[in-house]
Amino acid sequence: MEAVAALPAALVREFVAAAHGDLERVQALLAEQPMLVNAAWDWGGGDFETALGAAAHTGQRALAEHLLAHGARPDLFVAAMLGWLPVVQALLSIDPSLRDSPGPHGIPLFVHAEMGGEAAAPVLDFLRSLD
Numbered sequence: 195m196e197a198v199a200a201l202p203a204a205l206v207r208e209f210v211a212a213a214h215g216d217l218e219r220v221q222a223l224l225a226e227q228p229m230l231v232n233a234a235w236d237w238g239g240g241d242f243e244t245a246l247g248a249a250a251h252t253g254q255r256a257l258a259e260h261l262l263a264h265g266a267r268p269d270l271f272v273a274a275m276l277g278w279l280p281v282v283q284a285l286l287s288i289d290p291s292l293r294d295s296p297g298p299h300g301i302p303l304f305v306h307a308e309m310g311g312e313a314a315a316p317v318l319d320f321l322r323s324l325d
Contacts, residue, residue: 198229201227205223205230206235207235209223210243210244210248213246213257214249215252224264228264230245231245231265232266237298242298243299244266245261246258247271249272250297271306273317275306276313283320307321
């Protein structure tokens with residue numbers, strides 16, 4: 195397997211920052227550089243965030259779906275925002291402590307579910323039932 199050059203740091207930062215709410219910019223950057231889809235930015239102190247992670251904690255469903263359609267890798271926080279109850283239940287049944295693990299910027303799983311709105315209400319109800 196041939197080594198691939200690292201993406202320019204400024205480009206990764208711009209992409210992840212745009213994923214907090216600028217779908218058009220994310221689409222344009224992704225069209226120019228498809229490898230950005232799973233790139234992560236370290237905001238400092240190990241606070242790594244992907245574009246999909248940014249979309250998840252800001253409730254950007256359309257942006258998240260666009261990234262997923264282009265090969266972004268979902269995680270527990272994305273599943274919570276999108277309302278993927280079976281995924282959230284499965285992961286928490288394997289490791290209940292994941293409920294309290296921090297997402298990007300230390301944002302809790304519960305908040306990701308809140309940001310998902312009505313579609314994520316079953317996830318929110320499930321998380322509340324764990325108290």
